[in-house]
Amino acid sequence: MKKTAIFMLSLALVAGMLSGCSGDSSDSSAKDSSSAADSSSVAETSAEDSTEDSSETSEEETMDDDENYDTGDASLDDIRNQDNIGDNELLVLSFGTSYNDSRRLTIGAIEGDLEKAFPDFSVRRGFTANIIIDHVQRRDNILIDDVDAALERAVNNGVKNLVVQPTHLMHGLEYDELVKEVGNYSDAFDQVVFGEPLLNSDDDFVRVEKAITEWTASYDDGETAICFMGHGTEADSNEVYQKMQDLLTKDGYTNYFVGTVEAQPSLDDVLAKVQAGDYKRVVLEPLMVVAGDHANNDMAGDEDGSWKKTFEDAGYEVECLLRGLGENEDIRAIYVDHAKAAIDSLK
Template identity: 70%
Template sequence: MNMKRIIAAVSALVLTSCAYSCGTETKDSTAEKATEAATTAEVTTTEENTTEAETTTEAEEEEDEENYETGDASLDNVRNQDEIGDNEILVVSFGTSFNDSRRLTIGAIEDAVEKAFPDYSVRRGFTANIVIDHVNRRDGILIDDIDAALKRAVDNNVKNLVVQPTHLMNGIEYDEITSKVANYSDAFEKVVIGEPLLTSDDDFKRVETAITDWTKEYDDGETAICFMGHGTEADSNAVYQKMQDLLANDGFKNYYVGTVEAEPSLDDVIAKVKEGGYKKVVLEPLMVVAGDHANNDMAGDEEDSWKSAFEAEGFEVKCLLRGLGENENIRTLYTEHTQKAIDSLK
């Protein structure tokens, strides 16, 4: 409650008290009520201000408790420059506040796209405002959200806009991207949205090859190689089971896919690994970045992390903290999806 509201509240009470005093109360009692009202209003205001301060402090404390090093944010190209030109490729990602991973994954994909399409300016947009705000508060670096990135394209008079998501699947977030882009579509002569990573059967096959080649040094017959995906309540969650089935059918019997928030679950994966009689476990994120989920839900020391859960079952565990964006074959697949989108403009 601000001071104007306090004054208004006190004035109203004074007027009401005066009207009532014409009957039974004295001017002294009226003054006393007004004083009490002002005191109450001041206490309420103090409490509200204290609550706001506590909320701000809690957010700052959460960031202070970030007792791990995420890397130098200044090394990452946030790609929010103007002077874009007629042609733009907007690479849209969920985002991560882990600076090194952001540069080595999302940044590497953007670099690969820029190299493949020199006639286009490559810019960045994140869909996770919580990530954007966190990086901005902690590092003083502002990354465009998708609305800001699209508005930047409009303000720069971009004619041909290609939006390439780095998302794993065509799910809820991909639908949100298409919806937001549709709101700006009349501002461009041509606009198209590229496909996410796992779209066609060929995509699945090539991602399977990429991740099995990447981890073949651990494929020694007694090690289970487990990939942790995010998971979603949407129908698109089926991509994880599809990848699991593909791995099994292609003879990768010691490869397992699970999710943090859906099915297959961690319990499902542990059961399969135990059934296989393996002694060691390698954990790796099936995510574009190695951010909060990879560092905490997968490799963290909390008892509910994947690492801790497997260790509790007696397995020797090794965690590979690298996102799919660090894999050259994955980056190539993204650039090919971008090429397909550009070809559709012709």
């Protein structure tokens, strides 16, 4: 009963912190509007179509096994499914991606930073998308743990304190599902706590704004529109994109634009805003933890309907930056801080 109570307390804390999507200017006001986020509350989905972060790579995994492009050497990535975990585990849960280089440079980099920050915890990986796991296994003969396998590994290794840090961009349906799924194992551990996703508090938004504007500062020449592409969701948590846009505009980054692949603001919305300005060039970058299928095809692809092709057809010179947010050290530091808050809550 004690273990269950501790987990439910953690769940209550998670629910109470669904605040990042309010669009208000302070953490307290964001918390007041968290009920809207709760009701829909994530990939970077099993609702693969209902959350941003978890669905950011969902469609990439419909690819055929005879794909005719190189995503990098899978053997360079540490899949973190070792045993001999010890009493304390930090389980990093991601939707995942089959783009090997991006997986190593984003999810792998987040895990690496967490491992450095918390040497008393064994960092392990779990992916929520079995379609990705299966694809990587078929193509590269490498098996990544899914959530159940990762949890069973923790149980079999006698883990006592389990800290779960999702790499999601926002709260959403898959985040809630993860809390429930891990809850099914809560009696197997002394304590279970969850870290928050990337965009939870107003301070998180400010830190992400600083990270992405500093990352693209060399393109900020007065003639370039800098456009970030998120996935988007029909859930209420989609308002994180408008909140980020409003923050950028308020802080004077009027040549920065945020849009989504599958929701609002749409590509058409972003194009209209860019055309309303006096820009000669457009830089495109994913507002996603990984640079997977959406980044490589929906954003940077040469097919009609891609962001690149749409802006080129509108007369702009286009440059695509194929890098996920997980490659940014300042972004990774936010995940580290969220994991620290979770660890500090352990008794």
